[in-house]
Amino acid sequence: MILLSRSEEIVLLAIWKLEDNAYGVTIREQVSRDTGHEWSFGAIYKPLKKLLHRDFVEKTSSQPCAERGGRSKYLYALTPEGEKALRTIRKIYKSIWTEDCESAFD
Amino acid sequence: MGSRTDTIPGLGKALLWLLLDEEDYHQVVGDFEESYRYRIKTQGKTRAILWFWFILFKSLPGFIWDSIYWRGIMIKNYFKIALRIIKRQKLYSFLNIVGLAVSLTCSFLIFLHVRNELSYETNFPKANRLYRIQTNSKYGSTFRNWGASAPALGPILEETFPEVEKTVRIRDLGREILSYQPPQGTAKRFEERGGFISDSSIISMLDLQFLSGDPLTALEKPNMVVLTESIAKKYFADEDPIGKILLNENNKRPFQITGVIRDMPHNTHLKIDYLISMASFASIIGNAEMLNHRTWKAVYTYVLLHPDQTADSFDAKVPGFMKSFHADYPGRQEEILLQPIRKIHLHSKLEGEIGANSDIAYVYIFSGTALLLLLIAAVNFVNLSTAQSFKRMKEIGIRKVVGARRGQVIKQYLGESLLITALSAGFTLILLYLLLPFYTQMTGKEIAFGNIVHAQNILFLLCMMGFLSLLAGFYPAFFASGFQPVNTLKTIRDPRSSTTRLRKGLVIFQFVISIFMIFSTITIYRQLVFFHNQDLGFDKDKLVALRLYGEFRRDILSNTDALKTEILRHSAVSHVALSSNLPGSSMSNERLTPVSVADKSSLPMLRFMRVDKDFIEAAGLEIVLGRNFDRASDQKGAYIIAESVAEVLHLEQPLGVECRSDVHGEVEPIVGVIKDFHFASLHNRIEPLVLEYRPNWTGYLLVKVESGRSGEVIEFLRQKFDEVAPDHLFSYVFLDEYFNRNYEIENRSYSLFRIFSMIALLVACLGLFGLTVYAAEIRVKEIGIRKVLGASVPSITVLMSKEFILWVIIANLIAWPAAYLAMNRWLANFAFRVHIHAWTFAFSAASVILFALVTVSYQAIRAAVSNPVASLRYE
Numbered sequence: 001m002i003l004l005s006r007s008e009e010i011v012l013l014a015i016w017k018l019e020d021n022a023y024g025v026t027i028r029e030q031v032s033r034d035t036g037h038e039w040s041f042g043a044i045y046k047p048l049k050k051l052l053h054r055d056f057v058e059k060t061s062s063q064p065c066a067e068r069g070g071r072s073k074y075l076y077a078l079t080p081e082g083e084k085a086l087r088t089i090r091k092i093y094k095s096i097w098t099e100d101c102e103s104a105f106d
Numbered sequence: 107m108g109s110r111t112d113t114i115p116g117l118g119k120a121l122l123w124l125l126l127d128e129e130d131y132h133q134v135v136g137d138f139e140e141s142y143r144y145r146i147k148t149q150g151k152t153r154a155i156l157w158f159w160f161i162l163f164k165s166l167p168g169f170i171w172d173s174i175y176w177r178g179i180m181i182k183n184y185f186k187i188a189l190r191i192i193k194r195q196k197l198y199s200f201l202n203i204v205g206l207a208v209s210l211t212c213s214f215l216i217f218l219h220v221r222n223e224l225s226y227e228t229n230f231p232k233a234n235r236l237y238r239i240q241t242n243s244k245y246g247s248t249f250r251n252w253g254a255s256a257p258a259l260g261p262i263l264e265e266t267f268p269e270v271e272k273t274v275r276i277r278d279l280g281r282e283i284l285s286y287q288p289p290q291g292t293a294k295r296f297e298e299r300g301g302f303i304s305d306s307s308i309i310s311m312l313d314l315q316f317l318s319g320d321p322l323t324a325l326e327k328p329n330m331v332v333l334t335e336s337i338a339k340k341y342f343a344d345e346d347p348i349g350k351i352l353l354n355e356n357n358k359r360p361f362q363i364t365g366v367i368r369d370m371p372h373n374t375h376l377k378i379d380y381l382i383s384m385a386s387f388a389s390i391i392g393n394a395e396m397l398n399h400r401t402w403k404a405v406y407t408y409v410l411l412h413p414d415q416t417a418d419s420f421d422a423k424v425p426g427f428m429k430s431f432h433a434d435y436p437g438r439q440e441e442i443l444l445q446p447i448r449k450i451h452l453h454s455k456l457e458g459e460i461g462a463n464s465d466i467a468y469v470y471i472f473s474g475t476a477l478l479l480l481l482i483a484a485v486n487f488v489n490l491s492t493a494q495s496f497k498r499m500k501e502i503g504i505r506k507v508v509g510a511r512r513g514q515v516i517k518q519y520l521g522e523s524l525l526i527t528a529l530s531a532g533f534t535l536i537l538l539y540l541l542l543p544f545y546t547q548m549t550g551k552e553i554a555f556g557n558i559v560h561a562q563n564i565l566f567l568l569c570m571m572g573f574l575s576l577l578a579g580f581y582p583a584f585f586a587s588g589f590q591p592v593n594t595l596k597t598i599r600d601p602r603s604s605t606t607r608l609r610k611g612l613v614i615f616q617f618v619i620s621i622f623m624i625f626s627t628i629t630i631y632r633q634l635v636f637f638h639n640q641d642l643g644f645d646k647d648k649l650v651a652l653r654l655y656g657e658f659r660r661d662i663l664s665n666t667d668a669l670k671t672e673i674l675r676h677s678a679v680s681h682v683a684l685s686s687n688l689p690g691s692s693m694s695n696e697r698l699t700p701v702s703v704a705d706k707s708s709l710p711m712l713r714f715m716r717v718d719k720d721f722i723e724a725a726g727l728e729i730v731l732g733r734n735f736d737r738a739s740d741q742k743g744a745y746i747i748a749e750s751v752a753e754v755l756h757l758e759q760p761l762g763v764e765c766r767s768d769v770h771g772e773v774e775p776i777v778g779v780i781k782d783f784h785f786a787s788l789h790n791r792i793e794p795l796v797l798e799y800r801p802n803w804t805g806y807l808l809v810k811v812e813s814g815r816s817g818e819v820i821e822f823l824r825q826k827f828d829e830v831a832p833d834h835l836f837s838y839v840f841l842d843e844y845f846n847r848n849y850e851i852e853n854r855s856y857s858l859f860r861i862f863s864m865i866a867l868l869v870a871c872l873g874l875f876g877l878t879v880y881a882a883e884i885r886v887k888e889i890g891i892r893k894v895l896g897a898s899v900p901s902i903t904v905l906m907s908k909e910f911i912l913w914v915i916i917a918n919l920i921a922w923p924a925a926y927l928a929m930n931r932w933l934a935n936f937a938f939r940v941h942i943h944a945w946t947f948a949f950s951a952a953s954v955i956l957f958a959l960v961t962v963s964y965q966a967i968r969a970a971v972s973n974p975v976a977s978l979r980y981e
Contacts, residue, residue: 023137024133024134024136024137025137025140025141028137028141038161040161040162040164040165040168041134041137041138041161041165041168042164042165042166042167042168042169042172043164043165043168045130045134045165045168045169045172046168046171046172049172049176067139067140067143067144068136068137068139068140069113069135069136069139071132071133071135071136071139072132072136073133073136073137074133
């Protein structure tokens with residue numbers, strides 16, 4: 001079984017939260033908001049490509065839009081495999097973060 | 107749609123394009139652009155641009171990692187192909203790499219030199235606030251711009267100007283002979299040139315680092331001296347010098363050593379070896395009042411401004427200040443200005459500089475040369491790789507058929523040029539390592555290889571590499587990536603395409619540069635020969651000058667005749683004379699006032715030299731009027747003036763005119779007039795010179811020696827001196843060598859230029875050679891058919907080489923006017939100069955054509971004598 005890396009997990013969750021408006025710009029903003037520091041595009045695209053490669057997300061091309069200088073954008077969405085991967089990671093967290101640990105590090 | 111101003115910077119786009127594949131590129135640029143526009147709207151343009159570059163650079167590691175991770179196989183393939191091509195095309199790769207490495211090496215050495223020139227005084231932490239006082243004076247119709255200023259000035263400036271934090275006065279001691287007498291053994295005696303009398307403020311102004319001694323008191327009292335580390339080592343080896351006594355042999359004055367400082371950095375105009383306290387000044391001069399003198403240019407005054415002050419506000423107050431400063435000297439026309447010390451080395455040519463300075467013009471010339479060398483090598487690269495890409499048409503065709511986009515081919519080509527430049531950068535390092543000793547010898551600057559491996563230098567080399575690989579790889583990349591796959595696979599070879607014209611243009615360009623440089627080298631060389639051979643109006647070639655000092659000088663001057671007859675006894679010696687200065691050094695600035703003139707402030711400054719009765723004959727000067735000095739009748743002093751002096755003083759009958767001296771105030775007659783002669787370098791016009799009969803004021807013994815016998819005479823003189831004064835340091839110079847030191851900058855530039863112009867020509871010929879090889883390959887069948895049909899070897903050789911030679915001739919026509927104009931401008935620096943002869947044109951053309959001919963004809967003849975069977979057999 002392939003586990004998600006931390007950055008992949010963060011990006012994947014951001015895409016899920018953004019529902020049908022997940023693309024480069026919004027993902028970067030979401031991730032930066034979630035973690036509290038600014039991520040570069042390089043830092044977004046690296047996990048994003050891996051997620052695509054493993055079929056955890058899929059992309060669809062949009063209409064060209066003016067604010068991107070007439071370029072189209074790829075919208076990302078979770079695949080069932082992606083959701084499964086998130087569930088797996090959640091299960092693992094639960095088992096490693098016992099109640100003792102959580103109260104100790106909160 | 108958005109206007110052009112709200113798209114992201116093009117350079118950033120190009121960077122992204124290089125790193126990302128096509129699909130990602132559009133996405134990422136889209137993302138960047140959207141966020142960028144949002145930021146322009148909310149935060150303004152500048153912050154948006156800053157944000158863009160910040161995020162871009164933060165993104166780079168991710169993108170680079172990505173491109174290697176996802177495109178690893180392709181990169182491996184590109185690399186393999188590139189290495190195969192380098193291996194298969196041995197000749198082309200060799201020419202490319204060698205050409206690039208040689209020019210990179212040269213431009214790197216030039217970079218080192220230029221960086222050193224520009225780094226003067228930067229080792230002083232307060233350099234940006236330090237200024238030297240320049241004094242501009244007007245005397246009648248003559249101007250003198252002095253680097254030196256009056257001793258009273260510094261302290262008064264410090265009191266009057268709120269801008270000034272501190273000042274220091276330093277006085278150059280010139281050559282002195284110092285000695286140290288250890289408790290046991292013999293005295294150590296050396297001639298020193300780096301001595302200065304200085305205020306103690308120099309310690310904090312230049313942040314001198316004390317190794318021992320107390321910086322606060324080291325220059326406080328009279329007769330204290332602070333030595334640099336290397337001077338201390340010279341006299342005291344491993345002993346502790348503090349408290350010991352150094353003796354000035356000239357005046358038998360003892361100095362107590364109160365401190366040892368670190369050696370001065372090599373890149374400063376203040377070549378300080380030892381410092382003597384200013385409190386000693388009065389006793390050395392013999393008159394304490396002289397420290398308050400307001401017109402005597404005796405010291406250099408350096409000023410430290412407060413951190414928040416500018417030179418402008420200082421300059422604005424100068425006119426008012428000078429009026430009160432010179433209140434007791436009505437009619438004196440003088441102004442002072444602040445000269446930043448960082449500008450002294452490259453921009454200053456004042457009266458009485460501490461040492462010879464360099465010139466900013468040579469910094470420009472050398473930087474230009476470096477750039478031209480790089481261009482020549484880049485042109486080779488472009489020519490050879492466009493020529494070569496015809497051979498790679500099939501590879502590119504297949505790549506495109508299989509799905510490569512144009513961008514990928516371009517990136518592949520750029521990557522290859524980066525690989526080649528990286529290889530040549532490697533060779534550059536090896537070449538540097540080998541060449542450094544010669545370079546050190548040539549420029550007189552010590553550079554160790556270890557010092558080269560330095561962050562800034564490595565960065566420079568990397569930048570050069572990047573610049574070159576883009577410059578050289580750009581055109582071939584776009585050219586080769588534009589091939590139509592259909593054509594490439596059909597083996598339609600069209601050697602006469604548009605690139606031929608470009609290649610022609612580039613080769614011509616290369617040779618224009620080579621011819622330009624050769625032309626310049628010839629002109630510089632001729633000017634140098636002129637410097638050395640020009641008739642100066644006096645005999646510099648046969649004179650040996652011996653320095654007299656201390657008690658020995660007094661002994662000799664009180665009884666010159668005995669020594670003179672003793673020396674004249676040697677059969678090779680024809681004259682012995684005395685003088686105060688040597689021709690080629692700077693002469694004293696004084697005025698000569700005919701007694702009939704009441705107001706001397708309108709009189710011009712003249713140059714003065716004190717001599718004895720034998721000087722005119724020994725130097726071979728020509729008397730046009732009156733007589734030579736004579737001991738009996740000129741007992742009380744007399745003048746012999748140059749013709750130009752009579753002119754500037756408007757003396758129609760100069761003989762017998764009684765004149766008063768500025769310096770000692772006595773009245774003496776003019777007894778003779780001599781022809782003007784070049785007592786200073788040929789850079790400048792001849793200034794009016796006055797010779798005064800004052801044997802007691804001299805310090806050099808001039809001995810005229812029969813040519814070819816100077817060695818034996820010097821031995822003879824050494825013996826004689828040892829007999830008379832056993833403890834005397836025997837120091838001599840040949841006057842012609844001494845005089846020619848004035849041309850050191852030109853000499854050095856010539857030796858560098860000579861090498862660089864040869865290298866430019868060599869690299870250009872390497873490229874030309876590559877192109878002829880290529881042309882011969884392309885035309886191999888044509889030549890075969892011609893030979894079968896009966897063409898002779900010579901006719902084919904001519905056929906093959908005439909085009910190239912034509913290019914070189916065109917290059918000559920372009921280079922001549924440019925070189926002529928540039929060299930005329932350079933020559934305008936010199937008051938006395940050569941004219942550019944027709945044969946300079948002819949010689950530069952002939953040498954380049956000859957080189958090109960040899961390069962081309964080797965390959966042309968090889969093609970011509972080849973057996974047509976071999977070339978035609980294939981079909």
